Every structure is written in C-alpha cells, then in structure tokens.
Amino acid sequence: MAEIRWTIQAADDLEGIANFISADSEHYARLLAVYILEAVERAGAFPESGRVVPETNTPEIREIPLGNYRIKPEVIEILMVYHGARLLDPIRLK
Numbered sequence: 001m002a003e004i005r006w007t008i009q010a011a012d013d014l015e016g017i018a019n020f021i022s023a024d025s026e027h028y029a030r031l032l033a034v035y036i037l038e039a040v041e042r043a044g045a046f047p048e049s050g051r052v053v054p055e056t057n058t059p060e061i062r063e064i065p066l067g068n069y070r071i072k073p074e075v076i077e078i079l080m081v082y083h084g085a086r087l088l089d090p091i092r093l094k
Contacts, residue, residue, distance in 0.1 A: 002047045004040060006078045009092070013081040039066040040078060047076055055090045 014036060022029035043049060043064060050062040065084070080092055 001044045003075045004044045004078065005075060007080070010078040010080050017081060017083070036066050036081060039064055040076075044076055053088070053090075055088050 014033065018029045018033045020029075021032060048062075050064040052059055053061045053063050061079075066081070082088065
C-alpha cells in the first residue's frame with residue numbers, strides 16, 4: 001500500500017464540506033466523511049486508479065469521484081476534496 005499524506009488544503013476542504021453538511025444533518029456529514037476516507041484508503045491500495053485530471057493532462061495527478069490525489073513514488077498526496085459541480089482551478093493542484 002502506498003503512503004497517504006493529506007495537504008493542509010485537503011484536510012481543510014474535507015472539514016469545510018463536513019461542517020457545511022452538518023448544518024442540515026450531522027449524520028450525513030459523518031457518512032460522507034467516512035465515505036471519502038474509505039475512497040482515499042482504496043486509492044492507497046490502488047494508486048493508479050482513477051482518471052487523469054483533464055485540466056492538467058498530467059499522469060501524476062489523478063482524480064476519483066470523491067476527490068483528487070497526486071501520485072508520487074510510493075506516496076499518495078491528497079491535494080483537495082471538492083464538489084464535482086465546482087470548476088476545478090488547476091493552480092490549486094500545485
């Protein structure tokens with residue numbers, strides 16, 4: 001399994017999403033957070049899963065439906081967690 005590292009931005013994104021959802025439902029906020037964390041763990045087991053982020057067209061930067069991760073040798077760095085309806089700013093991937 002690849003090592004997984006969270007950037008400060010990604011951790012803040014996840015916390016912000018959970019806080020936003022918890023205003024309506026703490027239960028669903030927890031469920032979504034667990035769902036995202038499980039997806040990250042699966043990415044650690046299968047680091048080349050997901051698709052290349054089209055905005056970057058860089059094989060090292062991939063995304064899964066629940067977030068983005070950057071592939072490095074033996075390391076997966078979680079760059080951000082974002083809602084799919086938002087436009088992705090490639091500058092945030094650096």
